[in-house]
Amino acid sequence: MRWHLAVALAAALLTASCARVPATVTFHAEDNPATLSGWGLFTVSGGRITPHPGMVTYELQTPLFSDYAQKWRTVWMPKGVHATYRPDGAFDFPVGTIVTKTFYYTTPAGAGKPQTSGEVLKMTPASYQSGVDGLDLAHVRLIETRLLVRRAGGWVALPYVWNADGTDATLERTGADVPLTFVDGASRTRFDYSVPNQNQCAGCHAQDYRTRAIEPIGLKARHLNRAFPGEGGEINQLRRLVAMGYLTGVPDKDVPRNADWQDKGAGPVAQARAYLDINCSHCHNAVGAARTSGLWLDAKTQDPRLLGMCKPPVAAGRGTGDRPFDVVPGHPETSILPYRLASIDPGVMMPELGRDLEHKEGVDLIVRYITGLKGACTEDDGPAEAGAR
Known part of the structure; x- marks a missing residue:
């Protein structure tokens, strides 16, 4: 009898736990879910990680270097709100905005499970994935997903580290070190990939000493003013955001644009x-x-x-x-x-x-x-x- 009660209780707890994983993007105004799945941003299934509706993948004209990690960037906003264009700084995003940046590496062919592979490859054009339709995880080692969440009191940075199965990521406020071996042709270099702690996030994202307020770095006109695949085809990213109702106030001309560092x-x-x-x-x-x-x-x-x-x-x-x-x-x-x-x-x-x-x-x-x-x-x-x- 007690055994049956224990089984029933375990099943009830499992069902309740599953119910807490939202099927759509969920903005948390105050609490910070212990797992990334609590935000309802992605689905991990069938060897792919895919974004939920409303998430817009974007890319920078010139990206920041992070130990050769590849990055999949998205921005999501609740219905009925939009960001306002600024020519120089980060756009003025509304409360409810969630920005994600997922760091990952390509793993060698035949390395077994990508998530447990200690070897990661230098990215080549052949291994690049835009992320627009998600990522094929067959040869991808997910490392971390960083969130920037726009709440009533300002932006909050939250680092989530992916588990060994690549099924979910856990909030790690104190950061983490992930030992990897970087493979570049015949050379192999052991290094520790460092996931920043929450305070270190502010070290870069607090760009004005007077306010010390956290804000996005890449979501600026000069970094986004480029064509990229997505809704509407391969078009200018700023125009895509305008067409989707995510951005207003973009001028018809004189929009800043940085060069592509590889051009x-x-x-x-x-x-x-x-x-x-x-x-x-x-x-x-x-x-x-x-x-x-x-x-x-x-x-x-x-x-x-x-x-x-x-x-x-x-x-x-x-x-x-x-x-x-x-x-x-x-x-x-x-x-x-x-x-x-x-x-x-x-x-x-x-x-x-x-x-x-x-x-x-x-x-x-x-x-x-x-x-x-x-x-x-x-x-x-x-x-x-x-x-x-």
């Missing part, structure tokens, strides 16, 4: 400025956490000195690598900027968070950029001339 046709200056903008400017701007460094790397800054040309560091030490200036035109080998971007020493590297590996292609771009700058630095650290060849 050699744009030239190394435009490529490098786009790369530095997305990777560094959330801190290195006039009101950011690194404002006192005097190195401002946002897209609007044009003053050569603020861009590091012949500018000595605010503080000396091993972070400079005994180099005299942030940027020495024509001489990347004596410039601090590429030295810190290339380093994986926690006391030297920039950015300080979000990576354990060197982004070799990114560093190569900055080297080409600095090599193409003309001018000379004098001992009194005044730029004689700085510009692009």
Whole structure:
């Protein structure tokens, strides 16, 4: 008798637990579900993870580097509300908005279950998935999904780490380290992928020291102004959001647009400025956490000195690598900027968070950029001339 009661009780608890998993996107105004499934954002079934209706997949013109992880980005808003366009900063999103960013890697063929594979591959065009129709999980190692949730009191950042089965993710406020082996051709590099804790999320997303309010980094006009597949076909993402009623106020012309950092046709200056903008400017701007460094790397800054040309560091030490200036035109080998971007020493590297590996292609771009700058630095650290060849 007791056994039957125990079975019935277990079945009831299981049914109740399943009932708590919403079939559609559910905005939580106050509580933070312990699992990602509690938000009703995705369905994991049949070897795929798919977004629920209303979630719009988007991509950045130039993405931030995170240890070569691939990223699937979505934004969702409740019916009847919309975001308002801003030319420079993040759009003004309404209460109820949920932004997701899922970090994942491609795993080798024949590696067994992708979720338990310790080896992850450097992404190639053949392994790229847009995420518009979800992800085929046959060779995908899901790592984490970060949420930005717009509540009445402002944005809240929540990191969810995927389980070993790839069926759900658990809220990890204190972050996590995931040991992986990065495979790039014949080379293999062991590293710990670091999921940030909740406070570290604010380290990048609180872009204005005066308010210290968290806000999205990528959901800005200059990062979204590009064509991408989705509803309506492969069209401009801003126009898609307008057509769906998700965004208002987009002007017909003069919308900012960053270069694609890999587009050699744009030239190394435009490529490098786009790369530095997305990777560094959330801190290195006039009101950011690194404002006192005097190195401002946002897209609007044009003053050569603020861009590091012949500018000595605010503080000396091993972070400079005994180099005299942030940027020495024509001489990347004596410039601090590429030295810190290339380093994986926690006391030297920039950015300080979000990576354990060197982004070799990114560093190569900055080297080409600095090599193409003309001018000379004098001992009194005044730029004689700085510009692009």
